Amino acid sequence: MNIIDGIVNDLATQTKDVGRKLEQIDLSKLEQIDLSEMAVLTQKMNIVDGIVNNLATQTEVVGRKLEQIDLSKLEQIDLSEMAVLTQKMNIVDGIVNNLATQTEVVGRKLEQIASSKVEGLDPQTRKYLQDIQTQLTSDTLTLQLDDTRGYDSSIRFKDKDGALGGLIKREVKGNLTGLSIATKDKSGSLVDRVKFYDDKDVYINGQCFVKGTDTSIFDEIKRQLKPYILGLLLGRTMVRSANLREKASIGDIITGDKIAYWAYPSENGSGYISASATQEHTMAVSAENARKRWRIMGKTDSYYITLYWLQEVINFDD
Template structure:
């Protein structure tokens, strides 16, 4: 190639070609202002920037990419670009076409590993999301478990009642040994008491429905709810789960009572008169002195800590006491039935209908059985409705959690004020703007002012983790993902 130099050299230096790296002994900011030419004998061959040599501004280093001989000289200068008067029709390149093609293939082969690495990092970050959701579910289960523990603590107050029942059982055993059945009148639950139990159960179910309606209304406003309101909703939901468990237990007790085999009490008819005589004799006995028990009760009332524990969680305690009272009555009724069957001598008694109405109407009447069956069906229907609403609440809460996480796990690229390493957690104050690297006309990654986007109010309140980094010729970009607590 024939050319004429029409340039002004501001700075220049020459080296004998012995290596691929050469120091540029002056400061410069733009690598395109540095030019180089290879002198072979009496001919000078200008070199193309980016194809035959590169320049590192930070290190002040020029690197040759073309072939050279030890007899060649390298002339480096800073100034105007060469202008040619006469150009040949074919440009002679120091690189062969095959070598250039191999270089291009090497660059292309480097792209898939980089894509695989980025894809792997993205998958790793996405895989961290399900454990966080599992952690939230685990915390909810722990809260439910803590509530169950609280119920168990309140249940310790039943110890005194159990002791009282043991005393009654002991007294009944002693009475049965003496063929004294005078206490049978006080050991059965009358139809009125059973009706009262069922009415209390219906009232409790109605209150539970009202609580569910209030929870549904609160869930509708959950979108704008604060963290304190969400915690309050969790506590109410835990209380509802506790009531549901008690309802299941109560339903099982009723089913067991209905499945109890029919007990024919007609053989006891011959003993009725004798029992009445014994009852009158017991009524004539002097009353039991309850003064020691009253003294104990007053001592307990004077203990502040005991009162504070009994007053804690009034709503849960009221529900528990109702259920415990109902279950205790049912268990007492079953125990008495078994005791009567065990103690009665059916071989010696005549098979006659019981004439005493308060005993005959207890179990043998069809009306009482129909009444129990009707109310049991109502309880089962109410329980199914409560279970369906609880499932709806669980799905609503799950969808709410997923909607809150949606869109917040996206990986974004930004320009930072400071060069941070991978894994570093930063605040929004360290972010200049959202910007993705773009390729300029020279084939280098550079800033794209058109694609730069400022941080909105939501981004400024969040924290970000550096999960990737792209280093270009004119700067570096950091890939960030939001840190979700």
């Protein structure tokens, strides 16, 4: 068991060494590559792949051997079997050491690669190095999904303080893809403002603004605004009769506070339009109507009373 613990600890140490070597890679200083060494580099990379595969295989073998050991029956174990187990452990230990050595060699080779000579490399190695360079700058600009190894592509915009201020990213909605534009809200959180999908749907602030099936954006605007405009006009275009506090002429525009009350002409028992008969059918002016403006469209004159026919002056800025 002590041997196994030693192997595990040694593996952890060697892995840390590999990590430190990879962290020391500086592509911007790789000025002195010898293209003839690329074959050596490729060979070393293949060796590393082989070592990793070997390590997995040998570790699996060791695991199976350990599972067969019954600690309560160690006195009955075959010494030749123990020798085989010890040999396997030594192989694993050697593989770990070899992996660290080969990784160090690969690290030194990578340090000698000049980014200015990438185009002279074989296609597979060139793409590998370009992927590395893409990952180093992926939080600034990512252009292709392949470069992100399956993650969504995005373009990020930073504020003056270095914080993320905006984002254009690949948007997915079921089987549809598109673009999403996000900016900060008042709390500083990124919020999707506009989304464009490949079925031509356009969403603004989470609501569908234009459907892909619409013939034009103007048709959609009219479709959505029509009920709203009709709602604004409902009951506001009719002509109403009123008694005014002062005389006025047809065509004049007055404010609602000049209206004494709403009233429609009514005849008395003698067949004359009278004030008393009219006042039996009146309605008070609301505070809302008193704040509005009214155009005088006509008037009804009688010997006893004059009534004016008013229409609201609609101001869409109200």
